Amino acid sequence: MDYEIRAVRPDEWTAVKELRLAALRDPAAPLAFLETYEQALARPDVFWQDRAAGASHGVAARQFVAVGSDGVWAGGVVVLVEEEGELDVFGQVNEQRQAQLVGVFVRPEARGLGVTEALFSAAVEWAQGVDGVTRVRLHVHEDNARAAGFYRKFGFVRTGGAVPNPGDPSKVDHEMVLKQP
Template sequence: MEHVIRPVCAEEWAKVRELRLAALQDPLSSIAFLETYESALEQPDSFWQQRTSTGAAGRDVIQFVAEAPDGRWDGTVTVLVERVGAEPRVGKAAIVEQTHVVGVFVRPEARGAGLADELFRAALEWSWALDAPAVERVRLIVHSENRRAEAFYRRIGFVLSSDPTPVPENEMEREYEILRPRAPLND
C-alpha cells in the first residue's frame, strides 16, 4: 500500500475540513454522519482549528488519515475515548472502558485498496494501547440501511451487540451498536 496512515497534525485543519466536506457529500452521508454538508460548510475556521487540534492531541480523541504519496488525503477515521462514569459523547453512557469509532470515510476512488482496513488497524492499535484503565472494547454505531459499512465492520471482527434502536431524528429508522471486544495479543 502506498498510503501512509497517521494521526493528523493541528496545523492541518484545512485538509481536515476538505475531507470532512467530501465525506458529507457521499450518497450515504445522511445515514452515516451526525451532521450535514450544509451545517459543516457554515462552520468558521476556528471550529475546524479546534476540531483538528483536539484530534491531533491524541488524548481523548485521535483522528487518523490515509495520506497518498502526492499528499492527498483519501480516508479518515476518528476514535473517541469513552470512560465509565463520564458523560456519553454519542448514545448511551459507557458500561465498560471503551473507544467509539466515528467519522469513517474513504473517498470512492480509493475504495477497494485496503485503506479502511489500515485505518481501522491504526484505530484498534491505538485503542488497545490505552491504559489506566485499559479499553475493553471498541464500538461504533451503524444505521440499519448502511449495509456497505456493516459488511465491512463484520469482516474485520465487529459483531452486533443488541437489538436495533430507533434513530433519534426518525423513530421509523433503526441503528445498531456494533462491537469489537479486546482480542488476545496475537490479533
C-alpha cells in the same frame, strides 16, 4: 498508490475540514453521519482548528488519515475515548471506558484498495493502547449494509444494542463491538 496512515497534525485543520465536507457529500452520508454538509460548512474556522488540534494528540480523541503519495487525503476515521459514566454521542451513559470509531470515510476512488482496513488497524491499535479502554465499538445505521459488511469482515459483531437514529428516529443504529482475540 501507496498511502501513509497517520494521526492528523494540529495545523492540518483545512484538510480535516475538506475531508469532512467530502464525506458529507457522499451518497451514504445520510446513513453514516450525524450532521449535514450545510451544518459542517457553516462552522467557523476555529471549530476546525480545535477539531484538528484535539484529534492530533492526547487520549480523548484521535483522527487517523490515509495520505496518498500525491498528498491527497484518501480517507479517515476518528476514535473517541468514552469515559465510564459519561454520555456517548447518542446520549447513552457509558458503563465502561471504551473507544468508539466514528466519522469513517474513504473516497470512492480509494475504496477496495485496503485503505479502510489500514485506517481501522491504526485506529484499533491506538484505542487498545489507551489505558483503561476495555472495548472498541461503533454504531451502524440499519440500512448501511456496505458499512456493516466491512465492519463484520474486520471483526466487529453486533451486541444486540441499538439506539434510535438521531436523523430518523423510526430507524436504529446498531451497536457493534470488536471481538476479543
